[in-house]
Amino acid sequence: MVGKAANAGVARGCVGASNLRRRSDEDGQVLVLLIGFVLLSLLILAVVMGASTVYVERKKLLSVADGAALAAADTFALADVEAGSGAPVPSLDGGSVRGSVLRYLSETDAYGRFDQLTVGGGTGSPERRTAHVELSAVVRPPLVNFLVPAGIPVTVFSDARSELRR
Numbered sequence: 332m333v334g335k336a337a338n339a340g341v342a343r344g345c346v347g348a349s350n351l352r353r354r355s356d357e358d359g360q361v362l363v364l365l366i367g368f369v370l371l372s373l374l375i376l377a378v379v380m381g382a383s384t385v386y387v388e389r390k391k392l393l394s395v396a397d398g399a400a401l402a403a404a405d406t407f408a409l410a411d412v413e414a415g416s417g418a419p420v421p422s423l424d425g426g427s428v429r430g431s432v433l434r435y436l437s438e439t440d441a442y443g444r445f446d447q448l449t450v451g452g453g454t455g456s457p458e459r460r461t462a463h464v465e466l467s468a469v470v471r472p473p474l475v476n477f478l479v480p481a482g483i484p485v486t487v488f489s490d491a492r493s494e495l496r497r
Contacts, residue, residue: 381472385483388445388470393487395441396466400491403431403462407493421493425455428462446471446482453488461492 406428407421432454435441442448451465466489469482 377474381475384472385470385485388468389485389487392445392466392468392485393489395436395439395445396464396487396489397491398439399432399435399466400462400464400489402435403428403456403464404491404493406431406462419495420460421495422459423456423462424459425457428456428464429454431462432464445469451486461490464489464491 404423407423429450432450436448436450445468447467447469449467451467453463453465456462465486467484467486470485471482472479
């Protein structure tokens with residue numbers, strides 16, 4: 332009995348030593364996985380923040396373009412109203428539409444809110460009925476500026492038309 336107990340104790344000691352040796356070989360592997368997970372999470376966070384910034388700035392620019400189109404659609408004069416077979420129709424001039432858009436942008440300080448804001452060539456009223464507005468700006472997303480130092484160009488289009496009713 333004594334011999335068996337002694338052998339069992341030695342066997343247990345050997346198993347404990349091999350477990351101890353195996354644990355020391357694996358020390359720090361969880362830390363590497365944790366660091367990798369944190370870096371991957373930060374990368375995903377940066378991409379989501381950048382995409383959200385571009386989306387929100389595009390929506391803001393679209394809102395400004397809508398306001399400019401509405402202001403430009405109201406630039407007709409009563410002398411410019413064309414009487415047709417139906418209801419009278421206001422007639423717009425492309426130059427006055429563009430001038431109205433530029434005036435709206437300066438009055439609302441849009442040039443201060445957007446980086447490199449420009450009025451596109453599609454701004455005007457080619458068919459003399461609808462005010463077309465094209466605005467472009469550059470968005471600089473946070474945390475990833477080193478990847479896109481020139482920024483991300485965003486262009487929006489908006490249309491507005493005045494209707495005369497009795």
